[in-house]
Amino acid sequence: MTLPRIRLFLVDDHEVVRLGLRELFNRSEHIIVIGDCATASQAITDAVTLKPDVVLMDLRLQEGSGVEACREIRDACRNTRVLFFTSFGDEEAVLSTTLAGASGYLMKHIDGSVLIDAVERVARGHSIIDPRISETILTRIKSLGSERTEDAIESLSPQELRILPLLAEGRTNKEIAIALGLSDTTVKSYLHRMFQKLHVSRRSQAAVLFSKTTRM
Numbered sequence: 001m002t003l004p005r006i007r008l009f010l011v012d013d014h015e016v017v018r019l020g021l022r023e024l025f026n027r028s029e030h031i032i033v034i035g036d037c038a039t040a041s042q043a044i045t046d047a048v049t050l051k052p053d054v055v056l057m058d059l060r061l062q063e064g065s066g067v068e069a070c071r072e073i074r075d076a077c078r079n080t081r082v083l084f085f086t087s088f089g090d091e092e093a094v095l096s097t098t099l100a101g102a103s104g105y106l107m108k109h110i111d112g113s114v115l116i117d118a119v120e121r122v123a124r125g126h127s128i129i130d131p132r133i134s135e136t137i138l139t140r141i142k143s144l145g146s147e148r149t150e151d152a153i154e155s156l157s158p159q160e161l162r163i164l165p166l167l168a169e170g171r172t173n174k175e176i177a178i179a180l181g182l183s184d185t186t187v188k189s190y191l192h193r194m195f196q197k198l199h200v201s202r203r204s205q206a207a208v209l210f211s212k213t214t215r216m
Contacts, residue, residue, distance in 0.1 A: 003030070005029075005030055005031060005032040006030055006031045006032070006053045006054060006119060006120060006123040007032060007034045007050070007051075007052045007053045007054075008025060008031050008032065008033050008034065008052060008053065008054050008055075008056060008119060009033070009034055009035050009036065009037075009043075009046060009047060009050060009052035009054070009055045009056070010022065010033060010035070010036035010037075010055075010056050010057075011036065011037055011038075011040075011043040011055060011056065011057035011058060011061065011066070011069070012036075012038065012057070012058040012061075012085075013038045013039070013058065013060070013061050013062045014038075014058075015038070017058075018036045018038075021033075021036075021056065022036070024112045024115065024116070025116065025119075027116075028116050030120055031116065031119060031120070034050055034052055035050055035052075038061070038062055039061055039062040039063040039064065040061045040062070040063055040064030040065060040066065040068055040069040041063050041064060041069075043055065043057065043061070043069045043073065044069055044072045044073055044076070047073045047076070047077055047080055048073075048076050048077060051077055051079070051080060052080055053079075053080065053081065053123045054080070054081050054082070054083055054119050054122055054123050055070075055073060055080060055081070055082045055083070056083050056085050056119060057069065057070065057082060057083070057084055057085065058084070058085060058086050059084055059086040059088050059093055059097070060086070060088070066084060066086070066097070067096045067097055067100045067170060068100075068170065070082045070084075070097060070100040070101060070102050071100040071101060071169075071170055074100065074101035074102075075101075081103040081104075081122050081123065081125075082097075082100075082101065082102045082103060082104075083102065083103055083104040083105075083106065083118060083119060083122045083128070084097050084102055084104065084105045084106065085106050085108060085115070086105070086106075086107065086108060087107065087108050089107050089130065089132065091204075092202055092204050093105075094129065095202075095204035095205070095207075095208060096170070096203075096204045099168065099170065099204060099207050099208070100170055103122045103126070103127050103128070104118060104122050104126075104127055104128035104129065105128070105129050105130060106118055106128065106129075106130045107130045107132060110130070152197060152198045152199065152209065153198075153209065153210070155197045156194060156197060156198075159180075159190060160190055160193070160194045160197075162180060163176055163180065163187065163190055163191065163194065164194065164206065164210050165210060166179055166180075167191070167203055167206055167207060167210070168206070168207040168210040170207075173187045173188055173191070191203075194206065
């Protein structure tokens with residue numbers, strides 16, 4: 001019995017990259033490219049319409065970010081998995097995509113055969129992080145887990161406790177302000193104090209702490 005081919009959708013703001021990826025995946029007997037686009041908004045629209053098995057997406061896109069698109073796609077298409085394929089390997093980016101629901105994060109310097117294998121593995125339900133950055137990320141996550149997370153969360157004020165889950169959803173300061181009826185400046189001030197209490201310096205780190213408390 002022949003298994004159905006993996007339905008792949010490509011998202012990258014460089015046409016030459018999309019064309020190159022199409023050519024690469026055309027060599028695979030197990031993958032079929034069902035579409036591509038350059039913008040975050042189009043990626044969301046096409047993913048909802050086409051319902052691909054895997055979306056292979058760059059981090060930085062036209063008209064929005066890959067993280068925002070990933071979150072929207074995962075919310076609308078629970079069976080669609082997102083694999084990031086990008087040139088940016090910093091800790092903040094990897095953590096942000098993981099919190100947005102991505103199944104993997106790979107750097108663009110990898111070989112084509114590795115990328116094909118990664119798409120197949122993600123389609124089967126596996127998670128993948130580029131080995132060049134996985135050690136750094138795992139170390140950081142472990143360090144966050146070793147801190148007194150629960151006590152830190154309990155030190156937050158009622159308003160900060162309302163802000164934290166919104167931050168963990170990836171909302172911007174403006175979106176948080178609208179949701180809670182606050183000014184952007186007030187939200188920024190709350191975040192500054194909240195980061196100090198949680199002993200973090202980035203939004204993604206605070207979101208990781210929140211996600212850990214929800215699993216306690």
